[in-house]
Amino acid sequence: GQSLEQPSEVTAVEGAIVQINCTYQTSGFYGLSWYQQHDGGAPTFLSYNALDGLEETGRFSSFLSRSDSYGYLLLQELQMKDSASYFCAVNSGNTPLVFGKGTRLSVIA
Amino acid sequence: NAGVTQTPKFRILKIGQSMTLQCTQDMNHNYMYWYRQDPGMGLKLIYYSVGAGITDKGEVPNGYNVSRSTTEDFPLRLELAAPSQTSVYFCASSYSWGDNEQFFGPGTRLTVL
Numbered sequence A: 001g002q003s004l005e006q007p008s009e010v011t012a013v014e015g016a017i018v019q020i021n022c023t024y025q026t027s028g029f030y031g032l033s034w035y036q037q038h039d040g041g042a043p044t045f046l047s048y049n050a051l052d053g054l055e056e057t058g059r060f061s062s063f064l065s066r067s068d069s070y071g072y073l074l075l076q077e078l079q080m081k082d083s084a085s086y087f088c089a090v091n092s093g094n095t096p097l098v099f100g101k102g103t104r105l106s107v108i109a
Numbered sequence B: 001n002a003g004v005t006q007t008p009k010f011r012i013l014k015i016g017q018s019m020t021l022q023c024t025q026d027m028n029h030n031y032m033y034w035y036r037q038d039p040g041m042g043l044k045l046i047y048y049s050v051g052a053g054i055t056d057k058g059e060v061p062n063g064y065n066v067s068r069s070t071t072e073d074f075p076l077r078l079e080l081a082a083p084s085q086t087s088v089y090f091c092a093s094s095y096s097w098g099d100n101e102q103f104f105g106p107g108t109r110l111t112v113l
Helices: none
Strands: A003-005 A009-013 A018-025 A031-037 A044-049 A053-057 A060-065 A070-075 A084-091 A103-108 B004-007 B010-013 B019-025 B031-037 B043-051 B054-057 B064-066 B076-078 B087-094 B108-112
Touching: A003 A084, A009 A018, A018 A031, A018 A084, A018 A103, A031 A060, A044 A053, A044 A060, A044 A070, A070 A084, B004 B087, B019 B031, B019 B087, B043 B064
Parallel strands: A009 A103, B010 B108
Antiparallel strands: A003 A018, A018 A070, A031 A044, A031 A084, A053 A060, A060 A070, A084 A103, B004 B019, B019 B076, B031 B043, B031 B087, B043 B054, B064 B076, B087 B108
């Protein structure tokens, strides 16, 4: 089977940096994705890591360690609009994506 | 491109009623998915399709049916609605398995009373 663990809630201050962790257990692994979902909205794709290391896209970065079955999403220069839920998802190659339960990020002034 | 569109946006059903949630994508994606999302929870896969005429069950298929007669359309049928089916339903599509960007529709908020 497959399972993903991520914190249910995180709170951070506007302008700060926050890291959202994701650990996974899967029988096969091709990569780890991150999605953002604002309240009342649909999930939108943020990033995908297939190889170990850090991928940077503007204020957002995503990291993967395949040997540790671990990844994280790093959000810098937090803005109020970053308040949302963030989901990690595993691509095991032979099944559809499996999503974690999500981390609700609250950005406070 | 409109992307992934879903109708209706909202619906209230009575227990035992049936309905079809519509999903259409105009990106010529082979892969399409139906998820449900309960409050404060993640996405649970109901059914998916890898191309016209091919569908398969996901994690929570009971109480639902799908069909895929064209590349563009992937309707989800609820038979004999139950309160446990109260949820937000998202349709999504992607170019392939390996392409990890799934494009989601705006969702259908369904309440069964």
